[in-house]
Amino acid sequence: MVRELQTSGASNAQDGASVKITFKLYASLTPLLPGTGTDHATGVEVDPGTSVLDVIDQFKVPRESAHLVLLNGVFIAPEERHKPLLQDGDTLAIWPPVAGG
Amino acid sequence: MAWTRNVLRVNLTQGSCSTEPLNMEWAEKYLGQRGLASKYLAEEIDPACDALSPDNKLIMATGPLTGTMAATGGRYSVITKSPLTGAIACSNSGGFIGNEIKNAGFDMIIFEGKSPKPVYLLLENEVATLCPADEVWGKSVWETDEILHTKYQDPLLRIAGVGRAAEQGCLYASVVNDLHRAAGRSGVGTVMASKNLKAVAVRGTKGVGNIRDPKAFFKATNEGKRALAENAMTGEGLGALGTQALMNVINEVGAMPTRNMREVQFEGASKISGEAMLEPRESDGKANLTTNAACFGCTIACGRISTIDPQHYTIVNRPEYMGNSGGLEYEAAWALGSDTGVDDLDALTYANFLCNEDGYDPISFGATVAAAMEMFELGAITTKDTGGLELKFGSAEALTKSAELVSTGEGFGKDLGLGSKRLCEKYGHPELSMTVKGQEFPAYDPRGVQGMGLAYATSNRGACHLRGYTVSSELLGVPVKTDPLSTEGKPDLVKAFQDATAAVDSSGLCVFTTFGWTLEDIAPQVDAACEGNWTAESMVEAGERIWNLERKFNLDAGLTAADDTLPERLLKDAAKTGPAKGKVNELGKMLPQYYEVRGWTPEGVPTDATLERLSV
């Protein structure tokens, strides 16, 4: 279960039974994130055991567009994305295919 | 052959222009552009010569695919000995001038000697004339462009020139073409100005023919274009946000050099990012980015066209800066922004405009200002030196005023024009210069991207991301994802990137195609276009040959393995935040292995066997 954090930070989950993460979407994915400022981030509360893919699906990010997936700045390979990796305080940031130099 | 087989040789001392045949034997070994012109340079000058003396030469070179219908086939390079590094310099630029040189009937222009008086070269379909430059000397690139266009009444005249920064001896001056494209790095513009050569104005209408196998060329270039269009990075990503899409990425992975590389993450990154360039501003409701743009023949179109907020302090009552011009690329945004701690997007855009207007490298400029800011904080540089300028990290005013001073070479602008290495030496803090071989770092902190540390240390033109962009693999997963924090396999990875890039840089194509193409896509295009047996393998071999030729030039110029290193800060001071927290760059682990895979001695010298194998 993935819930957007209210500004009050109120949680439906029982104490200790949920984790709060920061979720960021960039480039063409930014519009999928409700009500963000220039930091492209929103607070999200998830149940323990939630995977990266759960969050991706919840926010309707097309899986093929979730190209660069960084958990606390570290790349999460496609084969890792279904695992229950998310922990309290994590930052999950996702980009569509981008390049530069 | 896609070659005109003509070289234009301009002897500036004598004021003469002559045509000679292109050395096709060399073209079959070194391909074109970077490789072939480096061969000419290595054969024709003493690598130990003074870069700013008449003994140095400056070559403007196209590749076999320049001016053809191949996607991005409009590139040219400026090859010379660098006054900034003392090493070989090769700066690549897009825009339209490369195509125009080829269409005027030349593959390459070699400038030698020094003109007794300022001149510019007018080249109209094989007719080359040296003209007195009195009316443009002392003017900016933009003014020069306007004056020459007005004079010749030909909007399609393509112009590459130097600005006041180069004339004033700024050591990282660029050669700017088509107003905002530049052969930017290593001070190639400084060499051009030292020869009293202000500009090259070209008009060519001859067409580029002589394709070796037109049918195969059609097929290969069309397939190539389809592949670029279908690839998400080259088909969509680069066009949308340009290279500036990387600003937030590199900050998130903790490899964003910040405040003269003291830190690896910049709190203001999102404010100066590609995303921020799309946000409407309060004053006029427009976004910083007006549109993307393409160089000649390019189907990727990563270029940025931007305006500055008309109410921004830099341009109030200055309508000449209110129009559209070349916007921020990631490298410029990083150097002008994160490295100086400035998060004012309009101030960065203004500084970037000035870099184009008067021709100097925004990377070296930003990094030099950053070093000056650190010394200012330490009290090693004071307002007495700067003429009252408070050079504080984060000060947009300090950044934009510094740019104005470098543009004209006035006051402290002369010192800033020395580049980071000489500036830090002058003010007693050589350890604060974030350079390799005297050239300033680009936008990836090698503590967070280990392979880039090795790529920087061994780059033949000093710190540079474009000589072996392992970021592509280490961070973006192209062609395969590797761990940015590990040194494992990096010597081989760096070598592979360096060799492949040397080949692409010699073809006339843009290196950004390699986000969508491998050499398997490029080789058939080159092979169908020109002589030589070009396969992916033979291109890699040519790339390796070019790399060793450049290395040999540098060794003959007096550089040694001791120059293959990084500043102590990156080797000893661990990253403070992000995934690389606690890490330094482990160059010492990678370098000996790199020499080995290169077939060099432990002292970094190509062995006879290696030179023989590659027939350098």
Ligand code: SF4
């Ligand atoms: S990809 Fe960008 S830099 Fe390269 S040729 Fe195209 S527009 Fe120019």
